[in-house]
Amino acid sequence: xxxxxxxxxxxxxxxxxxxxxxxxxxxxxxQRVVRGIDGLVNSAGADQHAAVLHFPAxxxxxxxxxxxxxRSFPDLLGSVSLSQGGEELHAKLLARLEHGDDWxxxxxxxxxxxxxxACQPLYPTxxxxxxxxxxxxxxxxxxxxxxxxxxPARMLAFRQHELVHLGDxxxxxxxxxxxxxxxxxxxxxxGLAIGTVIATDPFFGRTGRMxxxxxxxxxxxxxxxxxxxxxxxxxxxxxSNYHLDHFRTAFGIESASGDGAHxxxxxxxxxxxxxxxxxxHELDPDTWPPGIPSRLWP
Amino acid sequence: xxxxxxxxxxxxxxxxxxxxxxxxxxxxxxQRVVRGIDGLVNSAGADQHAAVLHFPAxxxxxxxxxxxxxRSFPDLLGSVSLSQGGEELHAKLLARLEHGDDWxxxxxxxxxxxxxxACQPLYPTxxxxxxxxxxxxxxxxxxxxxxxxxxPARMLAFRQHELVHLGDxxxxxxxxxxxxxxxxxxxxxxGLAIGTVIATDPFFGRTGRMxxxxxxxxxxxxxxxxxxxxxxxxxxxxxSNYHLDHFRTAFGIESASGDGAHxxxxxxxxxxxxxxxxxxHELDPDTWPPGIPSRLWP
Numbered sequence: 001x002x003x004x005x006x007x008x009x010x011x012x013x014x015x016x017x018x019x020x021x022x023x024x025x026x027x028x029x030x031q032r033v034v035r036g037i038d039g040l041v042n043s044a045g046a047d048q049h050a051a052v053l054h055f056p057a058x059x060x061x062x063x064x065x066x067x068x069x070x071r072s073f074p075d076l077l078g079s080v081s082l083s084q085g086g087e088e089l090h091a092k093l094l095a096r097l098e099h100g101d102d103w104x105x106x107x108x109x110x111x112x113x114x115x116x117x118a119c120q121p122l123y124p125t126x127x128x129x130x131x132x133x134x135x136x137x138x139x140x141x142x143x144x145x146x147x148x149x150x151x152p153a154r155m156l157a158f159r160q161h162e163l164v165h166l167g168d169x170x171x172x173x174x175x176x177x178x179x180x181x182x183x184x185x186x187x188x189x190x191g192l193a194i195g196t197v198i199a200t201d202p203f204f205g206r207t208g209r210m211x212x213x214x215x216x217x218x219x220x221x222x223x224x225x226x227x228x229x230x231x232x233x234x235x236x237x238x239x240s241n242y243h244l245d246h247f248r249t250a251f252g253i254e255s256a257s258g259d260g261a262h263x264x265x266x267x268x269x270x271x272x273x274x275x276x277x278x279x280x281h282e283l284d285p286d287t288w289p290p291g292i293p294s295r296l297w298p
Numbered sequence: 299x300x301x302x303x304x305x306x307x308x309x310x311x312x313x314x315x316x317x318x319x320x321x322x323x324x325x326x327x328x329q330r331v332v333r334g335i336d337g338l339v340n341s342a343g344a345d346q347h348a349a350v351l352h353f354p355a356x357x358x359x360x361x362x363x364x365x366x367x368x369r370s371f372p373d374l375l376g377s378v379s380l381s382q383g384g385e386e387l388h389a390k391l392l393a394r395l396e397h398g399d400d401w402x403x404x405x406x407x408x409x410x411x412x413x414x415x416a417c418q419p420l421y422p423t424x425x426x427x428x429x430x431x432x433x434x435x436x437x438x439x440x441x442x443x444x445x446x447x448x449x450p451a452r453m454l455a456f457r458q459h460e461l462v463h464l465g466d467x468x469x470x471x472x473x474x475x476x477x478x479x480x481x482x483x484x485x486x487x488x489g490l491a492i493g494t495v496i497a498t499d500p501f502f503g504r505t506g507r508m509x510x511x512x513x514x515x516x517x518x519x520x521x522x523x524x525x526x527x528x529x530x531x532x533x534x535x536x537x538s539n540y541h542l543d544h545f546r547t548a549f550g551i552e553s554a555s556g557d558g559a560h561x562x563x564x565x566x567x568x569x570x571x572x573x574x575x576x577x578x579h580e581l582d583p584d585t586w587p588p589g590i591p592s593r594l595w596p
Contacts, residue, residue, distance in 0.1 A: 016351065018419040020358040020409060025419065028350035052326035053314065056455035057355035057440050058376070058412070060318040061402060070395055074381040074388050078356070079402040080412065081379045082444055083372040087503055090372050097368055104359060104377040104407035109400055110444075111318060112454070114356070114378065121316040121323065142355050142440055146380055146408075156410070157354035205385055 005228055005279055006152050012283045015152060022148050022156035026271075033274045033285055034159070036296030038140070041161055041268075044182050048136050050163065055141035057157070059121045061113040066250045067123065069116060072203045072211065076145040078114040081107035114144035118160035119265050123247040126166055132256045134167015136175070140270075153228065153235055153272050162267035166247075168255050172264040173242055179266035180222050180240040187238070190277045190292055192226055195234060199223040220244070226272075228279040237276055238268035303526055303577050304450050310581045313450060320446050320454035324569075331572045331583055332457070334594030336438070339459055339566075342480050346434050348461065353439035355455070357419045359411040364548045365421065367414060370501050370509065374443040376412040379405035412442035416458035417563050421545040424464055430554045432465015434473070438568075451526065451533055451570050460565035464545075466553050470562040471540055477564035478520055478538040485535070488575045488590055490524055493532060497521035518542070524570075526577040535574055536566035 009015040016025030026034070042052070058080060064070050069077060081104065083089060089106060096103035115121060118141035126135065139162045147154050165175035180196070187194050199221045200212035215221055220242045225234035241264060247253055248260035255261045281288045285296075307313040314323030324332070340350070362368050362375060379402065381387060387404060394401035413419065416439035424433065437460045445452050463473035478494070485492050497519045498510035513519055518540045523532035539562060545551055546558035553559045579586045583594075 013349075016423055018353065018358060019360065019422055023354055023356060023358065023410075023419075025354075025423070026352040031350070031352050051311075052329070054324040054329050055316070056321055056323075056453075058321060058442055058455040060316060060321065062317065065395060065401075070381075070391060070401060074391055077381055078378045078408075078410070079381075079405055080376045080442075081402075081405075081407065083368075083375055083377075084444070090503060093368060093372055097363060102407055103363075103368060104379075104411075107377055107379075107407065109379065109402035109405065110376075112321075112376070113402075121321075124317055125314055125323070144356055144378075146382070155354075157356040205388060 003150065006150060008283055009152055009275075009278070014278065014283060020156070021150055022154065024152065024155060029285060030274060033277070033296065034270055037270065037273050038161055040186055040295060041163075042138065044186060045138055045163060048138075048163070050136040050138040052138045053122070053140075055115060055118060055121045055139065057115055057142040057144065058112050059115045061111045063120050063124060064113050064116075067120060067247065068250065069120070072201070072208060073116070075204055076116060076147065076202070078144045078146060080110050080112035080114065082110045083107050115141055116143050116145050117162070117265075118143060118267065119162045119164050122164060123166075123253065123263070124251045127252045129254045129258070130167055130256055130261055134165055134171055134255065134261070137164040138162070139164060153237075153275055155271055158272070159270035160267050161270055162265050164263065164265045166253060166261050166263045168257070168259075169244075169262040172262040176222075176240045176242045176264040176266060180224075183224055183238045183240070183266060183268065187224060187226075187273070187276070189295055190280075191289060192276050192280055194237070195225045197223050197225055199236065199239065226276050228275070235272070236269075237272040238266070240264075240266045301448065304448060306581055307450055307573075307576070312576065312581060318454070319448055320452065322450065322453060327583060328572060331575070331594065332568055335568065335571050336459055338484055338593060339461075340436065342484060343436055343461060346436075346461070348434035348436040350436045351420065351438075353413065353416060353419045353437065355413055355440040355442065356410050357413045359409045361418050361422060362411050362414075365418060365545065366548065367418070370499070370506060371414070373502055374414060374445065374500070376442045376444060378408050378410035378412065380408045381405050413439055414441050414443050415460070415563075416441060416565065417460045417462050420462060421464075421551065421561070422549045425550045427552045427556070428465055428554055428559055432463055432469055432553065432559070435462040436460070437462060451573055453569055456570070457568035458565050459568055460563050462561065462563045464551060464559050464561045466555070466557075467560040470560040474520075474538045474540045474562040474564060478522075481522055481536050481538070481564060481566065485522060485524075485571070485574070487593055488578075489587060490574050490578055492535070493523050495521050495523055497534065497537065524574050526573070533570070534567075535570040536564070538562075538564040
């Protein structure tokens with residue numbers, strides 16, 4: 001997305017600069033589009049009878065340890081540090097504050113981290129044997145990924161809305177593919193010029209490049225990509241992922257038949273999807289082509 | 299709240315234990331009550347023409363430095379640590395992970411922290427001179443306070459919904475008092491046995507006790523309190539705060555007349571207010587007395 005688009009978002013008050021690149025307040029109008037898109041996905045999934053869950057932005061640190069996130073995406077993660085050292089630590093913090101020095105480096109690590117995908121805290125809660133047919137979830141939550149920059153489509157703190165299946169391999173693959181198609185339909189219906197690509201996760205480092213290469217060869221991940229301007233590089237606004245038995249191994253999730261469960265998730269970045277029609281049409285949703293408001297706010 | 303109430307919330311699936319005390323997933327039913335309460339407050343404030351804003355859970359660290367939070371509430375705060383040390387740090391993290399050692403203590407402090415009140419990132423964005431009549435905001439966002447424990451009414455990660463006024467002193471006080479009364483009406487209308495008390499913030503340490511004593515003497519803060527069970531100590535589910543010119547000093551906010559702006563905020567803990575009717579009536583909102591659903595879901 002271009003600086004012009006960002007400037008327009010800030011000038012119109014849709015986004016509010018709060019002092020660090022990548023962190024924004026959202027206006028009532030922005031939130032109205034968010035709610036419209038959330039509602040559209042919720043309605044599209046009514047036939048799935050998924051359990052709808054909301055998770056917090058802060059999650060147990062062990063989740064990131066056991067699901068491989070620390071191994072594969074250390075550069076993106078955020079952990080929570082605390083100031084639990086009583087009066088003595090407090091005095092040191094105050095001295096640092098007064099001299100304009102870094103007080104936060106005196107804080108200590110905790111068992112808490114920031115969620116980097118809304119479905120992360122779900123998998124440990126599904127340990128054990130799944131019912132016949134597996135389990136389906138519709139998940140929302142706020143996430144954090146450290147990708148600093150000015151592009152409003154790459155916020156540090158953003159929300160995700162995800163559809164998750166845990167069960168037999170063929171059902172997990174079918175879930176991923178059905179929801180990929182549904183997302184394509186939903187996003188096309190908003191007048192967005194999208195594309196679908198075979199994709200890889202941004203695994204870290206040398207080992208990461210091998211993991212990415214395998215992921216691509218097995219076509220485990222698809223992304224729906226969108227460019228805010230003709231010259232921009234298209235960026236994922238949604239991803240559809242087949243995890244094989246990755247979470248089974250991490251959290252002991254067994255299918256009804258006693259085999260290891262396979263999982264899939266289809267998610268979208270709520271702010272990225274919200275920005276897409278704002279860049280395609282106008283910054284004022286009241287002027288959008290008539291077919292679009294009627295979908296978002298039926 | 300009692301362990302029985304917590305057990306009922308978990309058994310009914312309204313809350314989902316995600317592995318650390320104080321962190322919970324929320325069910326569709328829980329979220330439906332949340333939306334009802336958010337809508338009720340939004341409607342009650344329609345005459346205010348407030349700017350409605352949503353802020354992220356992660357905010358710039360300088361906000362907590364300049365607004366006095368680090369000084370006054372170090373024990374409650376959370377800062378964000380990052381792993382930006384490249385391949386070398388990654389190798390160390392993996393070694394710690396493999397041995398079950400604390401890898402997060404290798405991370406480094408950042409310019410990011412967790413928001414501990416939804417309105418915190420607002421004040422720096424209001425630097426400068428306010429328009430005639432001041433400015434009004436309706437704010438929502440996810441917050442973090444480190445108060446670990448089993449009581450579901452004391453979550454580590456929770457949401458707040460706040461009404462904020464910045465302007466002349468008499469308007470700030472009037473805002474606080476009008477919204478205190480409105481909250482009392484709204485919460486009474488949900489069939490809740492609430493009380494209103496003069497309150498103080500949980501300022502840290504020895505200096506903090508003096509600050510609290512002054513705050514009480516000047517009756518700057520009121521809380522609406524509620525007990526889930528007759529034997530429980532009533533706990534704040536909402537607070538109404540007159541900040542004097544605290545944020546003016548911190549962030550250079552001037553009133554239209556050129557005097558320092560005074561501010562007030564009235565907020566409620568979204569999850570605490572949601573839990574209150576669940577404990578007063580039944581865990582299934584469909585069985586609540588008929589006057590209540592008609593208010594929440596008109």
